[in-house]
Amino acid sequence: MKNLNKTAYLIIIGLTLCGIPKIHAQKTIVKNESKKHAKPLQNSYEKYIDANNDAHLKEFLELISIPSISSIPAYKKDIEKTASWLVNKLQSIGINNAKQLATEGNPVVYANWNEAPGKPTVLIYGHYDVQPVKESEWNNPPFTPIILDGKIYGRGASDDKSGIITAICAIEAILRTDGKLPVNVKFLFEGEEEIGSPNFKKFLEKNKELLKTDFAVTGDDIQYSETDPAITLSLRGAAQLEFSVKTANTDAHSGQFGGKTPNAVLAMSQIISSLYDKVGNVAVEGFYNKVLPITTTQKEMIKRIPYDAATDMKILGTTAEVGDPAFSPQERMWYRPTLEIIGMQGGYTAAEGHSNIIPSHAMARITCRLVNNQTGQEIVDLIVKHINKNCPVGATLSFKFKTGYASPMQYPTDTKGFQYVSDALTALYGKQPLQMAAGGSGGAMLSFKETLGV
Numbered sequence: 001m002k003n004l005n006k007t008a009y010l011i012i013i014g015l016t017l018c019g020i021p022k023i024h025a026q027k028t029i030v031k032n033e034s035k036k037h038a039k040p041l042q043n044s045y046e047k048y049i050d051a052n053n054d055a056h057l058k059e060f061l062e063l064i065s066i067p068s069i070s071s072i073p074a075y076k077k078d079i080e081k082t083a084s085w086l087v088n089k090l091q092s093i094g095i096n097n098a099k100q101l102a103t104e105g106n107p108v109v110y111a112n113w114n115e116a117p118g119k120p121t122v123l124i125y126g127h128y129d130v131q132p133v134k135e136s137e138w139n140n141p142p143f144t145p146i147i148l149d150g151k152i153y154g155r156g157a158s159d160d161k162s163g164i165i166t167a168i169c170a171i172e173a174i175l176r177t178d179g180k181l182p183v184n185v186k187f188l189f190e191g192e193e194e195i196g197s198p199n200f201k202k203f204l205e206k207n208k209e210l211l212k213t214d215f216a217v218t219g220d221d222i223q224y225s226e227t228d229p230a231i232t233l234s235l236r237g238a239a240q241l242e243f244s245v246k247t248a249n250t251d252a253h254s255g256q257f258g259g260k261t262p263n264a265v266l267a268m269s270q271i272i273s274s275l276y277d278k279v280g281n282v283a284v285e286g287f288y289n290k291v292l293p294i295t296t297t298q299k300e301m302i303k304r305i306p307y308d309a310a311t312d313m314k315i316l317g318t319t320a321e322v323g324d325p326a327f328s329p330q331e332r333m334w335y336r337p338t339l340e341i342i343g344m345q346g347g348y349t350a351a352e353g354h355s356n357i358i359p360s361h362a363m364a365r366i367t368c369r370l371v372n373n374q375t376g377q378e379i380v381d382l383i384v385k386h387i388n389k390n391c392p393v394g395a396t397l398s399f400k401f402k403t404g405y406a407s408p409m410q411y412p413t414d415t416k417g418f419q420y421v422s423d424a425l426t427a428l429y430g431k432q433p434l435q436m437a438a439g440g441s442g443g444a445m446l447s448f449k450e451t452l453g454v
């Protein structure tokens with residue numbers, strides 16, 4: 001995670017400023033004619049941010065240290081602790097009505113500042129829950145964040161506690177400097193994003209009036225680099241499933257039964273290899289039926305991205321880029337669907353020892369990223385059909401499904417909201433933002449569009 005930098009605060013400040021005509025001149029801040037008006041205002045926010053950086057950083061580390069893992073029930077109390085922490089923080093900056101609102105799952109943190117009558121309302125979304133951790137793969141305990149070379153390492157330091165703290169601190173900077181905000185602001189922090197926002201849409205529907213807004217901004221994304229501002233224009237959807245293969249009631253001794261007894265791990269490997277063709281495309285029949293060709297505009301957007309394969313591969317230590325070479329890496333990550341095996345289990349895999357078994361059971365989990373008009377249900381149905389068809393003799397299958405698949409989403413560029421964000425970023429960075437897409441999913445965004453119409 002990038003350190004809690006000033007630029008990030010300024011984006012939020014810029015966004016809120018762009019919402020009002022009076023300071024709309026701010027958008028031309030980098031141009032000479034308006035510099036003398038806009039700069040002093042921006043400077044005063046920067047001053048506040050600089051003066052309070054240590055305190056903000058301390059709070060951020062505190063927030064990261066609460067293990068708000070939404071996918072494991074044992075962390076329920078930490079979810080609640082995080083929600084309370086956020087309510088307290090919002091109240092401490094003068095947003096007194098901050099509170100937790102119940103959903104059918106984890107609570108949502110809500111607050112609003114509505115003392116700018118006649119001005120538009122901006123709703124800021126973020127999520128305070130995090131993904132689970134494999135502690136053994138961390139150099140430092142994931143919930144004891146540390147700062148190394150100006151970067152914070154800790155679970156949630158980026159996704160998405162940075163998005164939340166940045167928004168809160170930016171609003172704090174304006175409130176403490178000016179005593180008021182230029183627009184009305186609503187905060188909405190979700191606690192179930194990492195499990196697919198299963199209760200979020202219902203929550204929005206129930207609270208439509210309360211959440212009424214002119215614009216919604218999400219703090220749950222990345223920018224291309226510290227010096228390249230970017231706007232994300234589409235998200236892929238997601239669909240998940242788990243399936244198991246059973247070849248016998250119990251593992252068998254390979255000496256006694258080997259040579260005639262079906263092996264569940266082998267059957268599972270055969271099924272999994274059948275899911276792909278030689279270049280790495282998904283071999284499930286119908287998988288690409290609803291995928292649209294990549295547009296000229298999308299190709300133009302990609303051309304502007306300063307992508308370097310070697311730099312990107314260094315992040316993970318990979319030695320090759322895979323996938324269909326008919327598409328560029330960005331095209332494959334943003335505009336093409338994927339099917340990943342996210343985990344497999346089966347047979348004897350204890351750290352030590354060697355057991356001569358023919359495994360009777362194996363399990364695998366799949367996550368697909370979806371694009372355009374693909375729906376999770378359709379894709380899962382196609383995969384199930386494929387797995388059934390490719391199940392080797394002697395094996396039986398069982399499936400576990402999740403509900404609430406995230407749909408893909410596209411954002412329009414011909415809106416006021418897009419223009420405000422683009423203007424704010426251009427003003428702050430002195431260059432136009434890149435137009436990106438995201439390979440990940442955000443079910444909440446689609447719910448905003450469908451429920452609140454923004």
Ligand SMILES: [Zn+2]
Nearest residue numbers: 159160193220
């Ligand atoms: Zn996130």
